[in-house]
Amino acid sequence: MNLLRKILFPLAVLYGWVTQLRNFLFDRKILKSYSFDLPVIAVGNLSVGGTGKSPMIEYLIRLLAEKYKIATLSRGYKRTTQGFVLADSNASAESIGDEPFQFYNKFPQILVAVDANRKNGIENLLGQNPPPQIILLDDAFQHRKVKAGCYILLTAYGDLYADDWMLPTGNLRESRSGSKRADVIIVTKCPPDLSRQEQNKIWEKLNIGHNQLLYFTCIQYDDRIYTEHESLSVNEIKSSDKLLLAGIAKPKPFFAYLQGENDTIMEFPDHHHFSETDIQAILSKANGRKIITTEKDYVRLNGKIPADQLFYLPIRSQFLDDATSFDCRILDFVAEQA
Numbered sequence: 001m002n003l004l005r006k007i008l009f010p011l012a013v014l015y016g017w018v019t020q021l022r023n024f025l026f027d028r029k030i031l032k033s034y035s036f037d038l039p040v041i042a043v044g045n046l047s048v049g050g051t052g053k054s055p056m057i058e059y060l061i062r063l064l065a066e067k068y069k070i071a072t073l074s075r076g077y078k079r080t081t082q083g084f085v086l087a088d089s090n091a092s093a094e095s096i097g098d099e100p101f102q103f104y105n106k107f108p109q110i111l112v113a114v115d116a117n118r119k120n121g122i123e124n125l126l127g128q129n130p131p132p133q134i135i136l137l138d139d140a141f142q143h144r145k146v147k148a149g150c151y152i153l154l155t156a157y158g159d160l161y162a163d164d165w166m167l168p169t170g171n172l173r174e175s176r177s178g179s180k181r182a183d184v185i186i187v188t189k190c191p192p193d194l195s196r197q198e199q200n201k202i203w204e205k206l207n208i209g210h211n212q213l214l215y216f217t218c219i220q221y222d223d224r225i226y227t228e229h230e231s232l233s234v235n236e237i238k239s240s241d242k243l244l245l246a247g248i249a250k251p252k253p254f255f256a257y258l259q260g261e262n263d264t265i266m267e268f269p270d271h272h273h274f275s276e277t278d279i280q281a282i283l284s285k286a287n288g289r290k291i292i293t294t295e296k297d298y299v300r301l302n303g304k305i306p307a308d309q310l311f312y313l314p315i316r317s318q319f320l321d322d323a324t325s326f327d328c329r330i331l332d333f334v335a336e337q338a
Contacts, residue, residue, distance in 0.1 A: 005168060005169045005170070006169065008168045008169055009165075009169045011168055011169075012165055012166040012167060012168060012169035012170065013166070015166050015167055015168070016166040016174075016175055019166075019173070019174040019175060019178075020174075020175055020177075022144075023144070023174065023175075023178065026144045031144070031145075032145070033144055033145060033146065033147040034119050034145060034146055034147065035146075035147045035149075036122055036126070036135075036146075038126075038132070038133060038134065038135065038337065038338070039133070039134045039135070039149055039150070039333060039334045039337035039338055040122070040134075040135045040137060040146070040148040040149050040150075041060065041134070041135070041136050041137065041148060041149070041150045041151075041152065041330070041333075042137040042140040042141060042143075042146075042148035042150070042151050042152065043056050043057055043060070043136065043137065043138060043139070043140070043141075043152045043154065044137075044139050044140050044141025044142065044151075044152075044153065044154070045139075045141060045153060045154045045155060045161075045173075046141070046153065046155065046161040046164075046172050046173055046174055046176065046178055046179060047155070047156075047159070047161060047164055047170075047171040047172055047173065048167070048171045048172075048173060049171075049249040049270055050156060050159070050248075050249030050250040050270075051154040051155060051156045051188050051189075052154060052156070052188040052189060052217070052219065052317060053099075053138060053139055053154060054099050054102065054103075054138075054296065055188075055219065055315055055316055055317040056152065056154060056186065056188070056217075056317050057072060057103065057136055057138050058103070058106070058107075058316070058317075059316065059317045060136055060330065061103070061107050061110060061136070063327055063330060063331070064134055064330070064331075064334065065107065065109060065110055068132075068133040068134050068334065068338070069110075069111075069130060069131075069132045069133045069134070070107075070109075070110040070111070070132060070133070070134050070135075070136065071110060071111035071112070071113060071125045071128075071132035071134070071135045071136070072100065072103050072110065072111070072112050072113070072135075072136045072138055073113050073114070073115065073118060073121045073122065073125065073135055073136070073137050073138065073140075074096075074097060074099060074100045074112075074113075074114050074138040074139065075097070075114060075115075075116050075138075075139060076096050076097035076100055076114030076115070076116070077097050077098075077099075077139075077271055078097060078098075078271050078273065079094065079095060079096055079097045079114060080094050080095055081095050081096070081114075083115060083117075083120075084113065084114070084115040084117075084120060084121055084124045085113065085114050085115070086111065086112070086113045086124070086125075086128070087100060087101070087104040087111075087112040087113065087114075091104055091112075093299045093300045094273075096112070096114045097114060097271075098271060098296050098297075098299050098300050099138065099296060100112050100113075100114050100138075101299045102295060102296055102299050105299065110132075111125060111128060111132055113125055117145075118137060118140055118143045118145065118146040119145050119146050122135060122146065133338060134334060134338075141153060141178070141181075141182075142173055142174060142178075149333065149337050150183050150184070150330070150333050151181055151182045151183050151184070152182065152183070152184045152185075152186060153179055153181075153182035153184070153185045153186070154185075154186050154188050155185065155186075155187055155188070155206070156187070156188050156189045156250075157187050157188065157189050157190040157191070157194070157202075157216075158189070159171075160187070160202065160205065160206065161176050161179060161206075162176060162205045162206050162207070163205075164176075179206070179207075180209060180212075182212060183211075183212065183213070184212070184213045184214075184215065184326070184329065185206065185208065185212055185213070185214050185215075186214075186215045186216070186217055187202055187206075187214070187215070187216045187217070188217050188218075188219075188317065189217075189218065189219055189250075189253070190216045190217060190218045190320060191218065192218045192318075192320065194216060194218075194320055199216055199320075202214075202216075213325075213326075213329060215319060215322055215325075215326050216319070216320045216321070217317045217318060217319050217320065218317075218318055218320060219253065219315050219316075219317070219318070220315065220316045220317070220318040221234075221254075221257050221313060221314075221315055222234070222313055222314040222315065222316075223235070225237065225258075225292055225311040225312065225313050226311060226312055226313075226314065227307055227308065227310060227311055227312075228302075228307055229307070230308075232311070234257075234258065234313075237258075237290065237292070238258065238260055239260050239261075240260065240290070241260065241262045241263060241289055242258075242260070242263050242264075242286075242289050242290040242291070242292055243263065243264045243265075243266060243282070243285055243286040243289055243290070243291045243292070244258055244259060244263055244264070244265050244266070244292055244293075245265075245266045245267075245268070245282060245291055245292070245293045245297060245301075246266075246267055246268070246293060246294050246297060247267075247268035247269060247270060247271065247272035247274075247294075247296075247297050247300075248270055248294050248296060248297070249270045251267055251294070254294055254313065257313070258292055258313065264285050264286070264289075266281075266282060266285060268297075272297075272300075273300070274300055274301060274304060279301075279304050279305065282305065283305065286309065288309075289309075290309060290311055291305060291309055291310050291311065292311045292312070292313060293310065293311070293312055293313075294312060294313065294315075295312045295313065295314050295315065297312070298310065298312035
């Protein structure tokens with residue numbers, strides 16, 4: 001923790017009081033929450049960024065989309081539009097945000113919408129023909145004006161909410177006690193060989209309630225990189241000189257998975273808007289070499305860098321164990337609510 005964050009500790013205390021008061025008002029129904037007559041699943045976190053919400057949303061899409069009409073609803077962070085927008089052939093990373101645009105490109109059979117007002121967004125989705133049967137709320141754990149039927153809370157291994165502080169001293173958006181609203185808690189980005197003994201220690205540290213379920217996942221990197229028209233084996237390109245580029249919250253594992261001895265690394269802020277100056281700097285540093293980026297960055301860079309030079313590496317959430325238990329929990333919830 002740097003010195004400035006320590007100095008700002010009184011503001012963290014004040015911010016904590018404000019968020020606790022807000023939650024108290026919703027818990028006591030002084031502030032109104034709205035429920036809807038279909039399964040609504042909210043995926044979110046207590047901290048700012050970097051817990052793997054997008055891979056978890058994609059996991060749920062794969063689990064549910066064969067049987068149900070799915071819609072995702074996101075805020076659309078850093079988009080250029082306002083209000084409710086339903087993704088269509090005119091959508092772009094700029095107009096709806098990089099993560100929703102990624103969902104739209106990967107899953108053409110689902111509805112993808114953005115609206116900072118989740119209540120308004122759901123009402124607009126239900127007005128579609130046909131309407132969705134399930135709505136997945138992306139990054140909506142603190143959006144309490146809508147009451148979801150199932151809350152999935154993510155916390156990253158090595159950066160657990162139990163070890164964190166409120167903003168601006170730490171990275172928590174609300175008090176750790178907010179975790180009690182979750183039906184399911186998932187520790188993401190775990191080492192694939194995380195032992196049962198360490199899992200039990202995390203269980204105790206997070207103080208899991210009797211009515212809550214805890215799971216552990218890791219990031220599964222694809223064994224190939226892709227452009228729009230071709231793919232290459234990671235083993236094939238790992239030893240070749242290339243430029244690795246990421247504008248995500250915690251890019252070190254991405255770099256470590258691909259990095260060779262003579263690679264160039266470029267790191268940008270999360271959700272970075274790549275300007276023409278950035279593009280020229282990227283092309284200059286690449287100097288004709290392959291450019292490999294994350295899937296989220298690819299949707300913002302595609303069309304700005306030669307198509308045969310720009311590759312992306314897909315990722316997935318993979319449960320260390322008990323994946324069947326998690327799947328059944330979600331499928332049972334949907335069946336009960338549908």
